[in-house]
Amino acid sequence: MMSDPEITVIIPAYNVAGLILPCLSSVMAQSRNDWQAIVVDDGSTDATAAEIATLDDPRISLVQQKNAGVSVARNHGLSLARGRFTMFLDGDDVLNPTALARLAAGLDAHPEAVAAFGTFLKILPSGAPYPGQKPLALHRYPDGDVLAAMLRGNFLANGGHVLLRTAVAQRLGGFDTALRLSEDWEFWCRLAAEGTFAFIGTEPEVFSLRVRPGSASGGLSVDWANHQPSLDAVLGNAAIRARFSEAAWRHLSRQMRASHMWECGRVNFTMRRFRPARRLMLGAIRLEPSAKRAALLVAASLQRHMRLALVSRLRFRDRDVAADRPA
Template identity: 30%
Template structure:
């Protein structure tokens, strides 16, 4: 029998955590344990979790240390090899864990597993995340970087993935203290270790309209961790799929730069661009226009991109 632990990092999600827990509890294939790590919430989030009578739920409370540390704490405490992640404001369709179980049975040597996703936008509309893979795809993703790049909102995210604890115990952990790009870094690292087994069924739900989703502009400037990791890890050049990772990082850096410009995070934009200048001068030249492009033009680009999605 395949036993799956669920890990939920929690911080000030009193409006959403109840629905998230219900979606986990009501799975057609039940989780073996549900670990909620309260990362120093200042609202009623922890009390809401305590109000659930399901004996599979284990609440761990720690001082505020960030989402990555909360995930690491939960994964370390998990009893099983397979660990499904879900954020405290997202949802699963009732067959999510059943589909993950089927992927594990069919592809026991994969490093990580995921299903397709929906997004609930700021207007409450449920939108299918389109990917290059068909809705009936059930197998190993041959080119993770290409499939991720050509998906509307990425191929996997932090509420669609099931990972292995044995990989975590080898030292591959979510980077603590990083405010942006930590999740994407982790998916990229896993992709260098082995295969992603993926189901095209859309069974995980990302709520774009949840509380505390927006990221405020930084005064000191923040470089996304996935970008820092790529350009400061020389050993990546020895990987067979290095060119695929580099192409992916370049595209992601472009998207990140224009996102920062649109959201007036000039400190992070400047810091990111001049960091990249040290390693990739061509990409640096491609990012420079983000400094000077009028915001109304950036909004038009964003609108066109959303319409295309």
């Protein structure tokens, strides 16, 4: 009988045939082998499940469910997790061979921490490096008590570079399945209210994030109404609110709304919906004035009217603004 694993890797998978095997191969290639991988097939209509079935590794299990969304899939996997530590890895991403060892060592070295995380690289659908990335050595993240920084803007790419304590995640109930957008941010905020995050350093990267067009979150992000439920969930969370004074909470509330409004405006701009983009971006600046945001808005306007690539694909996110502030 196999002993319980130390680490559980939960992999929600929906129509990732051709990508799920590289993902699982990266888990199988880890420098430590005391893990289990739970793949939750969220009603795929392609060959995802058939490809997983070709693997002969007792540490990998396949769970199939009707299509219910990524949060339900993650929570399903979390309910089955047996490891002390858990990672949520998307089915098209790829781990560095030392990822689990480094992250687990980070948690063991910081018993007060609820999560450990590192850096990531982006890759194209083909697996080639994504062009124009900032060198890993220049990545900057908050460390320790990251709650205020997380409230101001999600500084994590996704769960693929985060290892967390399974018992804490289970006690929190996992992801809020009622949320269709920013459900990961809402979960990270609740987790950050429970304890500190340990940053394990910049190099090497923990995982490679595969950037694919047509993501569901991108389609939802264009509508400001879709941002409200996650905002309301965080703003109404008594445990999070109790961590701050009245004045600090008012300021953070403005920053949160401004961050989401800016992101919604950014997505509208990339979709060439310039009128709502301008309205949302100006709204963000009114809520939380920022010289950087103002400069980016001017650059975006010039790009639109002069057709100059002053802001390449307008790849500025509010985490770029938040990163300039102390945690």
